[in-house]
Amino acid sequence: MFGFDYKKSPIEIREKVxxxxxxxxTAYKKLLFDAKLKEFSVLSTCNxxxxxxxxxxxxxxxxxxxxxxxxxxxxxxxxxxxYISVRRGKSCVQHIFEVTCGFQSLVFGEDQILGxxxxxxxxxxxxxxxxxxxxxxxxESISTAKKVKTQTDIxxxxxxxxSIGIKLLEKNLGCIADKTALLIGVGKMTRIAxxxxxxxxxxxxxxxxxxxxxxxxxxxxxNEIICVDFKDRYKFIENVDIVISSTGASNYVLxxxxxxxxxxxxxxxxxxxxxxxxxxxxxxxxxxVKIYKIDDLEKIAEENTQKRQSTKKKGLKILxxxxxxxxNWVNELKLINIIMSIQENSKIVMxxxxxxxxxxxxxxxEKQMEIIxxxxxxxxxxxxxxxxxxxxxxxxxxxxxxxxxxxxxxxx
Numbered sequence: 200m201f202g203f204d205y206k207k208s209p210i211e212i213r214e215k216v217x218x219x220x221x222x223x224x225t226a227y228k229k230l231l232f233d234a235k236l237k238e239f240s241v242l243s244t245c246n247x248x249x250x251x252x253x254x255x256x257x258x259x260x261x262x263x264x265x266x267x268x269x270x271x272x273x274x275x276x277x278x279x280x281x282y283i284s285v286r287r288g289k290s291c292v293q294h295i296f297e298v299t300c301g302f303q304s305l306v307f308g309e310d311q312i313l314g315x316x317x318x319x320x321x322x323x324x325x326x327x328x329x330x331x332x333x334x335x336x337x338x339e340s341i342s343t344a345k346k347v348k349t350q351t352d353i354x355x356x357x358x359x360x361x362s363i364g365i366k367l368l369e370k371n372l373g374c375i376a377d378k379t380a381l382l383i384g385v386g387k388m389t390r391i392a393x394x395x396x397x398x399x400x401x402x403x404x405x406x407x408x409x410x411x412x413x414x415x416x417x418x419x420x421x422n423e424i425i426c427v428d429f430k431d432r433y434k435f436i437e438n439v440d441i442v443i444s445s446t447g448a449s450n451y452v453l454x455x456x457x458x459x460x461x462x463x464x465x466x467x468x469x470x471x472x473x474x475x476x477x478x479x480x481x482x483x484x485x486x487x488v489k490i491y492k493i494d495d496l497e498k499i500a501e502e503n504t505q506k507r508q509s510t511k512k513k514g515l516k517i518l519x520x521x522x523x524x525x526x527n528w529v530n531e532l533k534l535i536n537i538i539m540s541i542q543e544n545s546k547i548v549m550x551x552x553x554x555x556x557x558x559x560x561x562x563x564x565e566k567q568m569e570i571i572x573x574x575x576x577x578x579x580x581x582x583x584x585x586x587x588x589x590x591x592x593x594x595x596x597x598x599x600x601x602x603x604x605x606x607x608x609x610x611x
Contacts, residue, residue, distance in 0.1 A: 200286040200294060201264040202242075202249030205305055208282040210494045214475035216272050216279070218243035221449045226271060227326045235263045238330040240323035240337065242298075244315050245360070245474035245493055246305050249284075251295060253332050257287050289526050292336065296518050296525075299340040300347045302511065305497060306360055307504040308353040311387055313344050332532070336525065343521040347514040355510075358503055361391035361445075363496045364470045368441060369399065371468060371489070376400035379439045383432060383453075384446035385413045388472050392443050397423055405439065407432040409446075437463040443470045444477035452477045459485065538587050545579040 203216050218226055218241055230239055230250075238253040250267075254260030265283070269276040286294050294303065299316045301308040320337035323329035329337070348354050369375050378401055382389055385408045396404060404424045408414035411426060418424040427435060436442065436458065446452055453469075462485060469490045471478040476492060483490040504511070553575055557568070 200249055200251050200284070200291045201261060201268075202247060202284055203279075203282050204247040204249070204284055204303070205494065205497075207284050210474075210476065210492055212279070212282050213246070213248060215274060216248045216268055217475050218248060219449050219475070220447050222271075223322070227322070227328060229271065230267065231326065231328060233263070233267070236260065236328075238333045239328050240319050240333055242316065242319040244312060245472065247298070251291070251333060251336070253330070261285055289522070292525055292529075293519075293522050295336060296340045296343055296522050299344040300514060300518055301344070301353065302514065302518070305493065306358055306363055306500045307507055307511065309359050310348070310354070311359065313341065314387075316344075317341060332529065335528070339521060339525050343518055346521075347517050350517060351513045352510050353507075353514055359388065359391050360472050360493060360496060361388045361443075362395050363499045363503070364443070364472055364491065365392060365395040365399070366499060367491055367496060368468050368470060372440065374399075375441075377402045378441060379403040379405070380441035380443060381405045381407065381432065381435045381439045383407050383429075383442070383444040383477065384473070385417050386445055386447070388445040389443070390417065392445070392470075392472075393417075393421060393424070396441075397421060405435045407435075433457050433461040436461040436467070437465075440466070441468050441470070442478075443472070445472045446477055448473070448477060449475065451479045453479060453482065455479045455481045458482050462488065534590050538590055541583050541587060545583050546576075549575045549579045 203213055205213065223241065223243070226241060230236060230241075236252040236254055240251045242249045242251065250264055252260060252264070265276055265279070268274070268279060295316075297303045299313060301310060301312050304312050316337065320329070320334075320341070323333065323337075365375070372378065375396060376399060380396060380401060380403070382392060382404055385406070389406075393404060393406075401423060404421070405427050406414045406418055406424050407427050407429045409429050411428060414426045418426045432452070442453070444452060458479070464487050467488050469478055469482065469488065471490060471492050474493065478490055480490065480492075482488055553572060556571070560568075563571075
């Protein structure tokens with residue numbers, strides 16, 4: 200795994216290396232064209248930008264991905280160096296399992312990440328960029344996340360980035376009841392924000408989205424929502440106490456100059472939970488305006504994690520068991536590859552020796568040559584039989600041995 204996450208990289212870096220709807224296809228095509236990775240999948244969320252890959256050599260793979268990020272996002276490698284996270288082998292496996300289960304999220308246990316990992320997996324299938332190992336890695340991590348959700352209390356009193364953001368706004372406003380808000384975007388985080396605002400008796404919500412029909416569909420579920428045209432979003436800034444933006448836009452949806460023209464010097468709290476950011480950070484310099492970004496929610500999120508340590512401990516027990524199961528499968532797979540390599544190499548060596556012998560033998564007929572060839576290949580089987588048999592027995596004696604390996608052993 201090579202990438203950037205909220206624990207090591209500030210939002211100013213993460214938004215520069217974010218894979219969005221606009222550039223994800225281009226990224227996959229370039230990675231496929233370069234053909235430096237045997238398998239790969241791209242995971243991009245508000246808190247992380249990561250590429251999972253199978254490579255022949257870890258060091259050269261890391262250097263390639265470092266060059267890729269630098270070139271693709273047009274950022275000097277030196278400016279990224281301090282923020283890069285790299286994980287290999289079991290550490291990488293452990294990481295993706297924890298990510299999928301929500302253990303590595305800013306908000307512990309949040310379930311949006313599970314859907315994002317599923318999307319990542321499906322996207323790699325769509326582009327045929329993943330293979331035997333990564334496909335199983337993602338399927339197993341998704342399966343484990345579902346198991347953790349059903350066998351622990353991780354879904355009890357579930358919180359999210361949106362709900363923590365509303366809690367932070369409430370802390371600063373004192374009370375959300377009778378306030379008004381402008382929400383931009385209609386994704387899952389916006390929906391959660393709406394539910395949290397309404398539960399706190401907000402008076403009015405104005406909802407803007409590039410596709411008005413989607414906003415109107417959502418508005419039908421709540422009496423407190425009034426849909427407005429996306430192009431008119433600035434007009435409502437002077438009438439609200441809260442602005443919450445969460446879109447998939449590549450550029451700012453609230454720009455400094457247009458914002459200044461609409462703002463009327465009344466206290467205004469802005470919650471930007473998009474990645475890349477929706478709100479020009481310079482707006483935070485305007486007197487009376489306060490912007491909260493994703494990274495500002497970390498303290499409240501940490502309090503939530505501390506309260507749920509017992510749930511995390513139980514979930515990790517399930518997770519660690521499944522991580523061991525997967526890594527054992529990978530090791531068994533390596534042994535099968537060794538067996539196949541022994542068999543293939545013996546055929547090549549026997550073939551080369553036969554060619555040399557044919558050149559040296561004169562006056563030998565075709566039937567005699569067939570006898571010699573048969574003897575050579577029988578000797579090859581005899582010489583390789585014992586090591587191959589012992590490798591197969593080693594796998595079969597493993598208590599975590601499974602049917603998929605059994606089938607491959609028979610085939611080999």
